[in-house]
Amino acid sequence: xxxxxxxxxxxxxxxxxxxxxxxxAPGVPNLAGIWNRKGPIPGRPPNVSPVTLARARAIGFAAxxxxxxxxxxxxxxxxxxxxxxxxxxxxxxxxxxxLIFRYEKEDVVRTIWLEGHGHPDPGVYDYTLHGHSKxxxxxxxxxxxxxxxxxxxxxxxxxxIPSSTQKKVTERYWREGTLLRMESVSEDPMILxxxxxxxxxxxLTKNALIAFDCNPEDSGFARKLFETKKYQDPDLIxxxxxxxxxxxxP
Amino acid sequence: xxxxxxxxxLLLASSAAAHHSLSLFETGAPVTLQGVVKRVDxxxxxxxxxxxTQEGGVATEWRVETVPNSWxxxxxxxxxxxVKPGEQVTVELYAxxxxxxxxxxxxxxxxxxxxxxxxxxxxxxxxxxxxGQ
Numbered sequence: 106x107x108x109x110x111x112x113x114x115x116x117x118x119x120x121x122x123x124x125x126x127x128x129x130a131p132g133v134p135n136l137a138g139i140w141n142r143k144g145p146i147p148g149r150p151p152n153v154s155p156v157t158l159a160r161a162r163a164i165g166f167a168a169x170x171x172x173x174x175x176x177x178x179x180x181x182x183x184x185x186x187x188x189x190x191x192x193x194x195x196x197x198x199x200x201x202x203x204l205i206f207r208y209e210k211e212d213v214v215r216t217i218w219l220e221g222h223g224h225p226d227p228g229v230y231d232y233t234l235h236g237h238s239k240x241x242x243x244x245x246x247x248x249x250x251x252x253x254x255x256x257x258x259x260x261x262x263x264x265x266i267p268s269s270t271q272k273k274v275t276e277r278y279w280r281e282g283t284l285l286r287m288e289s290v291s292e293d294p295m296i297l298x299x300x301x302x303x304x305x306x307x308x309l310t311k312n313a314l315i316a317f318d319c320n321p322e323d324s325g326f327a328r329k330l331f332e333t334k335k336y337q338d339p340d341l342i343x344x345x346x347x348x349x350x351x352x353x354x355p
Numbered sequence: 356x357x358x359x360x361x362x363x364x365l366l367l368a369s370s371a372a373a374h375h376s377l378s379l380f381e382t383g384a385p386v387t388l389q390g391v392v393k394r395v396d397x398x399x400x401x402x403x404x405x406x407x408t409q410e411g412g413v414a415t416e417w418r419v420e421t422v423p424n425s426w427x428x429x430x431x432x433x434x435x436x437x438v439k440p441g442e443q444v445t446v447e448l449y450a451x452x453x454x455x456x457x458x459x460x461x462x463x464x465x466x467x468x469x470x471x472x473x474x475x476x477x478x479x480x481x482x483x484x485x486x487g488q
Contacts, residue, residue, distance in 0.1 A: 141429070172378075177400065193425055209425045211399075315425035317399040324400050326418075330379055330451065330458070 133242045134280045137199045139314060140307035142192055146286055152190075155261040155291065155301050163296045167265040170258060177259075178328040180319035182211035184235050184257055185274045186291045189303050196314055197285075204240060204247070212317045217249050227253045232270060246279040261296060269295040284308055380449035380460050388417060388446045395438055399423040404438060404461065406446055419448055421461040421474040433472055443467045 145152055159167075177183075183191070193209040202222035206215040217240040218224040227237040236254040240247055252273045254260065260268020272293040279286055285307045292300040390408035393416065401420040408415050427433035438444065444466055448459035463473040 180400075192430060194429060312429070315428060317423065317425070319400060320396070320398045323396070323398065323403060327379055327420075330453070330456070 132245055134245050134247065134278075135199070136197045136204070136247060136278055136280065136285060138285075138309045139194060139196045139312065140285050141194050141310035141312070143284075143306050143308055146288075146304045146306050149304055152303050152305075153301055155186075155297065156264055156266055158297045158299055158301050159261070159266050160296055160298055163261075163266050166258075166267050170265040172265075173328050174258070175328075178325045180211070180321050180324050182213050182234070183263075184254060184260060184268075185215075185251060185276070186289050186303055187259065187262065188213060189276070189287070189289055189305065194307075194310065194312070194314060207314065209314050209317060211319060217247075236272070236274075246277045249276040249278075250274075251276075261291065261293070267296060268293050271295050281306075377449065377460060379451055381452055382449045384450075385447050385462055386450045386459065388448070390417070390444065390446070392438055392440050392442045392444055394440055395435075397424045397435060399425070402427055404446070404464070406444065415457055417446070417448075417457040417459065419446060419459055419461050427474065431473060431475060437472045438464050438466070 182188075188208060188210050191210050195206060195208040195210075198205040198207070202219050202224065204217040204219070206213075206217065208214075213235070215235055215238060217238045220239055220241045226239075231237065232253050232255045234255055234257065236251040238249050238251040240249045242248070250273070254268060254270060254272045256270055257268045257272075259265055260272055272291070274289060274291045276287055276289045286304070287306070288302060288304045290300050290302050291297070388406060388408050390406040392404060393407050394403075394405040396403040396405075400423055402422065402424045404419040404421065406417045406419055408417060421427065422431075427437075444464050446464055447462040449462065451458040461474040463471055465471050
């Protein structure tokens with residue numbers, strides 16, 4: 106029995122120490138921990154809202170969107186890059202073949218599959234809300250590329266700026282002392298006139314994540330109070346499109 | 356130009372609370388209530404405070420929404436003891452436009468000892484420049 110127990114204990118110890126070993130490997134930053142949002146990285150140009158860069162069809166979608174259709178009324182979460190801009194803490198767990206990002210915001214859990222470990226690419230039909238995230242370490246940075254998103258009515262902004270199935274988000278995370286810093290580039294030629302960037306930084310915290318614990322009954326309460334009749338007339342929806350805002354209808 | 360105007364209009368209509376817009380509430384005319392806290396639900400997307408007031412001698416319960424639990428705790432310094440059932444409080448809120456429904460969005464709670472617990476609406480998007488700023 107002792108002959109078996111020794112190697113088993115050694116293997117278990119190696120598995121448990123894997124995140125630490127990874128962090129010490131050259132070119133692999135230690136990103137593990139619970140991170141408290143501080144704000145944009147100081148000294149850089151301010152983050153610009155994606156609303157500024159939205160194409161006319163995106164503005165038209167937003168203007169015509171009926172708020173009672175918001176997925177958040179049913180506790181449906183947001184995706185990147187929106188979740189990056191929201192003021193919540195998150196946790197990174199670093200493993201040999203993947204990283205797990207766990208957010209306070211809507212209890213979202215993302216899996217970042219590291220390249221070179223045999224995880225298959227998504228199939229043609231494999232579109233999801235959070236997309237498929239591939240990661241690699243590059244110059245002491247974690248680079249995440251995410252694509253294969255489903256159409257999302259607030260995929261770029263809470264003001265119903267949607268994202269299409271062509272959305273692609275690239276995030277870069279790195280350590281600077283006790284800080285975690287991130288820069289992201291979001292692209293979607295159907296929705297945006299040009300890509301936009303976010304940059305933020307976080308500091309380590311000892312506070313545990315606070316569960317979002319979405320309550321569907323509460324979440325949907327306000328929905329019942331919206332007066333939806335005005336949205337039922339297709340001509341009226343037409344009048345709300347941007348080409349008519351502040352102008353003369355043809 | 357119209358696109359920019361439209362974008363600003365969209366942002367004004369959108370929510371600082373992210374989960375839903377504040378268009379339901381009369382944000383131009385805050386309402387002040389005095390009553391007793393009956394229950395606090397520390398959840399999301401809204402921490403809810405239920406306050407019983409007396410209106411013409413009749414007990415009336417108000418449903419007061421605020422921001423998510425983690426924003427109150429991590430960003431605004433609240434603890435679960437900040438507002439507790441049984442406490443006499445003054446509540447400032449933005450009321451729902453139909454006054455037959457006792458529902459509002461919290462601005463701040465003022466306790467009997469004068470302590471103020473605010474529910475800042477600008478917590479959500481810290482660090483993003485919107486058009487017009």
